[in-house]
Amino acid sequence: MPSNTIDRTAKDIVFTVQEYSLFAWRALVNLFTPPRYWPDFLVQADIVGVGSAAIVLLSGFFTGGVLALQSSATLAQFGATAVTGRFVSITMIRELGPVLTGIMVAGRNASSMASELGSMVVTEQIDAMRALGVDPMRKLVTPRIASTIIMLMFLTIVADACGIFGGAAVTVFMNGQDATQYFSEAYEFLHYPDIIQGMVKPLFSGYIIASIGCFYGMRTTGGTEGVGRSTIQAVVTASVLIIFVDFLLTQILLTLFPPL
Amino acid sequence: MSDASFLSPARCPEPSDGTPPVVCFSNVYISFLGPAVLADLSFTVAPQETRILLGPAGVGKSVLLKLAMGLLRPSHGSIRLLGNEVTAMTEEELFPLRARTGMVFQESALFDSLSVRDNVAYQLIQARVPDEEIDQRVREALRFVELERTFDMFPGDLSGGMKRRVAIARALIRQPELILYDSPTGGLDPVTSTTIIELVMKQRDVYRTPSIMVTHRVQDAFMLCTHRFDTGVGHMVPLPKGETDPNTTFLMLDQGRMIFDGSLHELLHTEDPFVREFLE
Numbered sequence: 001m002p003s004n005t006i007d008r009t010a011k012d013i014v015f016t017v018q019e020y021s022l023f024a025w026r027a028l029v030n031l032f033t034p035p036r037y038w039p040d041f042l043v044q045a046d047i048v049g050v051g052s053a054a055i056v057l058l059s060g061f062f063t064g065g066v067l068a069l070q071s072s073a074t075l076a077q078f079g080a081t082a083v084t085g086r087f088v089s090i091t092m093i094r095e096l097g098p099v100l101t102g103i104m105v106a107g108r109n110a111s112s113m114a115s116e117l118g119s120m121v122v123t124e125q126i127d128a129m130r131a132l133g134v135d136p137m138r139k140l141v142t143p144r145i146a147s148t149i150i151m152l153m154f155l156t157i158v159a160d161a162c163g164i165f166g167g168a169a170v171t172v173f174m175n176g177q178d179a180t181q182y183f184s185e186a187y188e189f190l191h192y193p194d195i196i197q198g199m200v201k202p203l204f205s206g207y208i209i210a211s212i213g214c215f216y217g218m219r220t221t222g223g224t225e226g227v228g229r230s231t232i233q234a235v236v237t238a239s240v241l242i243i244f245v246d247f248l249l250t251q252i253l254l255t256l257f258p259p260l
Numbered sequence: 261m262s263d264a265s266f267l268s269p270a271r272c273p274e275p276s277d278g279t280p281p282v283v284c285f286s287n288v289y290i291s292f293l294g295p296a297v298l299a300d301l302s303f304t305v306a307p308q309e310t311r312i313l314l315g316p317a318g319v320g321k322s323v324l325l326k327l328a329m330g331l332l333r334p335s336h337g338s339i340r341l342l343g344n345e346v347t348a349m350t351e352e353e354l355f356p357l358r359a360r361t362g363m364v365f366q367e368s369a370l371f372d373s374l375s376v377r378d379n380v381a382y383q384l385i386q387a388r389v390p391d392e393e394i395d396q397r398v399r400e401a402l403r404f405v406e407l408e409r410t411f412d413m414f415p416g417d418l419s420g421g422m423k424r425r426v427a428i429a430r431a432l433i434r435q436p437e438l439i440l441y442d443s444p445t446g447g448l449d450p451v452t453s454t455t456i457i458e459l460v461m462k463q464r465d466v467y468r469t470p471s472i473m474v475t476h477r478v479q480d481a482f483m484l485c486t487h488r489f490d491t492g493v494g495h496m497v498p499l500p501k502g503e504t505d506p507n508t509t510f511l512m513l514d515q516g517r518m519i520f521d522g523s524l525h526e527l528l529h530t531e532d533p534f535v536r537e538f539l540e
Contacts, residue, residue, distance in 0.1 A: 127331055128369035132383050132430075133359025135352070 019219070023141075024211045030142040040143035047112075048144075049151030052105050053158065059104050060159030063096055064088055064166030072175050081177060085185030088167035093190065093198040097160040099246050102205030105152060106238040110213035113144055114234035117217025118227035126218070141214040149206035156202045193257030201249055205242045212238040272304070272340050280343055281306050282438050282470045283328055288337035290323065297323050298516045301337070305438070305472060308507050310464050312481045313474045314520075315513035316538065321474040322366060324513070325440045328472065329363060330354040342437055359383060362431030363440045368423035370415040370430070376402070377411050380430045401429040405459055421452035428459055432467075439463065441473040445480050457483050458496045464508070465489040478539055484508055485524045512538070 071087045117140060120126050129136050164186055172179045216234040220226045272284035281304035288301040297320045305311050315321050326332040327339055330346040339346045344357055370379050378385065380401050381394045389397075402408045405425040415423060424444055431439055441460060445453035457480050463469055465488055475481055485508045487496045499505065504524045512520035512527075514534050520527060527535065 123372075124365045124367060124369040125371055127326070128363070128365055128371075130331055130355075131329055131358055131361075131363040131365075132386075133355045133357075134382070134386050135355055 020211075020215050023215050023218070024207075026137055027141050027145050027211055027214070028207075030138050031146055035138060037139055037143050040139065041147050044143050044147035045151050048105065048109050048148050049154060052108055052151075052155055055104050055108065056101050056155045056159050057162050059100055060092070060097065060162035061166035061169075063100055063159075064092055064163030064168075065170045066166075067091055067096070067163070068167035068170035069174070072171065081175065082181060083185055084167065084171050084175075084177070085164075085182035086189040088171075089164050089186035089190055090194055092163035092167075093160050094194050095198075095246075095250070097163055098156050098198055098201035098205065099243065101152065101156045101159045102202065102209065102242040102246075103239050105148070105155060105205075106209045106213075106242060107235055109148065110209045110234045110238040111231045113210065113213030114217040114220075114230045115227055117214055118220035118230045121218060121220045122223050122227060136218070141211075141218070144214055145207060145210040148210035149203055152202040152206035152209070153199060156198065160198065193253075196257065197250070197253045200253065201246060204245050204249060208241045208245060209238050212241065272338055279307060281340070282309075282342060283472070284338070284340040285324075285328075286338040286340075288327065288334045288339060290320075290327065290332065290334045296516050298327070298334075298513075301516075301518055303511055303518060303521055305470050307470055308468045309470050310460075310484070310505070310508045311472045311511055312484060312508065313472055313511045313513065314476065314478070314481060314538065316476060319513045320516050321476075321513060322442050325363065325442050325472060325474060328440060329358055329361065359434070360436060361438045361440065362434070362436035364424065364427045364431050364442060364444050366442045366446055368415070368420075368427040370423055370426060372415045374414075375411075376407075376413050376415070376418070376426055379415065379426060380433055382430060383434055397433055398429075401433045402426075404432065404462070405429045419452075421448050421455065424448070424452075424456055425459065428456075428463075432463065435467065436469065439469050439471040441471060441475075443474050443476070445475060445477055453477070453480060454483070458489065460484060461487060461496050462489040464505075466491060481510065482524070485510075 067088045068084055072081050072084050075081045075084060075087070117126070120129075120140075126136050126140075129139065167186075168179060168182050171177045171182045213234045216230040216237070220230045222229070272281070272286045283305040285304070286302050288298060289296055290298050301324070303311070313321050313324065323332060327334055328341060328346075330339075330341070330349065330351075334347060337347070341357060342360060346354065346357075349357070370376075371382070374382070377395070377398050380398045381389075384394045384397060399408055399411065402411060405428050407422060407425050407429070410418060410422065410426065415426070418426065428444070444456050444460065448456065460471070460473060461484055464471065464484075473481075473484070483496075485504045487498050488505060489495070490497045509523050510520060510527045511518060512535055519532060520530060520535050522530075527539070530536065
């Protein structure tokens with residue numbers, strides 16, 4: 001019966017949201033209570049931060065370049081190509097840097113967390129850890145969340161900087177404009193509220209990436225096929241949530257810090 | 261027994277000799293959104309006792325072990341482990357209790373990203389024991405399972421039998437008060453199975469640790485009952501004809517229910533048709 005299917009699907013969704021809320025809350029509380037596994041935190045910070053640096057650097061650089069290419073053509077119609085630097089820096093720092101970095105890191109790390117933890121679940125390694133008296137939430141989940149939040153902030157700064165340099169490369173070498181003017185525009189019209197907007201978003205994105213990746217990994221069922229399913233669910237859910245939360249945050253932050 | 265009987269108050273009986281059991285299941289019932297996996301299950305494990313849990317595949321033997329450790333929660337009933345009511349404890353409260361026990365999983369469940377040394381020393385590393393002491397205790401545990409040479413190897417480099425032996429070393433390193441073996445010989449060749457059973461026997465006879473061993477291999481169960489580990493010669497020897505280890509007894513499950521609880525002699529002379537068919 002179709003109504004039964006809808007009923008069951010609705011219950012599954014509500015149950016998943018409830019499970020995720022409890023999981024995410026427990027992971028958050030664990031950040032502030034001992035025991036803490038600092039070596040695991042450092043290992044994960046290396047995997048998430050250093051490991052993702054190359055893709056974030058490249059995607060940031062080319063996004064900045066594309067922004068400069070697209071905007072300069074439009075701005076030229078109003079004789080305003082001089083403000084390309086301002087446009088690129090504000091767009092990268094307030095919006096594209098945090099969102100693109102979040103999505104790139106979600107694709108790389110939410111998937112790896114889901115598949116790694118999922119494999120541990122199906123081979124009973126998580127049960128073995130519990131049987132040995134170690135809390136997998138504290139040992140595996142909390143270090144991943146803490147390291148992703150912190151490293152995503154640094155990766156966002158890298159993406160922002162690379163985006164501005166990418167825009168500069170296009171503006172100077174392809175559009176033949178002055179580099180000093182570009183950087184002057186990029187710097188002069190940048191205000192603290194813009195920086196705050198750009199730095200608040202990675203806090204939420206980092207939490208979403210790691211908690212979703214770990215959540216789907218820890219609830220894996222159905223052997224190796226289940227691991228693949230969890231990986232896909234983790235990447236899709238994390239990416240959609242990052243964009244959705246970015247929308248909400250932008251609305252809130254624009255209310256708190258109206259554009260000058 | 262009717263299903264309504266599961267709702268009767270579940271409590272472990274007071275021991276007649278004053279010695280509390282290491283494990284006590286009382287009217288335990290569990291299901292996973294369907295028919296009961298285990299129903300109305302009651303049994304105890306006394307200090308120094310080895311209980312061999314027999315039964316065909318899929319009757320809930322592994323579920324029973326996970327219930328004993330608090331890795332799963334029963335729908336109804338009481339489970340006492342080392343004097344603690346497991347069903348009333350939170351996950352946080354269970355971690356220190358589980359650390360006092362050891363469990364050998366069906367497929368070993370070694371951490372594949374860690375070396376054999378780090379796998380065996382897992383609990384000691386979490387307890388921040390000094391490295392020198394860890395190395396010494398890991399070597400002792402690996403010597404017990406005769407795998408000292410694997411100290412620096414990774415689980416991926418080991419055969420199935422070696423993984424089980426490393427898993428036994430990991431379970432024994434903190435001298436647990438109870439050991440649970442989940443089909444330790446499952447999927448192994450007869451020679452390797454005998455080696456594993458000898459290790460289980462060595463643990464039983466040298467350290468006198470109470471245990472529950474799940475198996476569906478009757479020959480392994482009988483060997484454990486009819487042999488003892490001789491520390492003088494360093495291997496197992498048969499008990500005199502007609503004698504069996506008095507502390508090794510049998511449980512048998514069928515369709516989630518306990519259908520037998522008794523000694524080897526009672527098992528061999530039971531009239532239960534399922535037990536007889538299983539043994540034959």
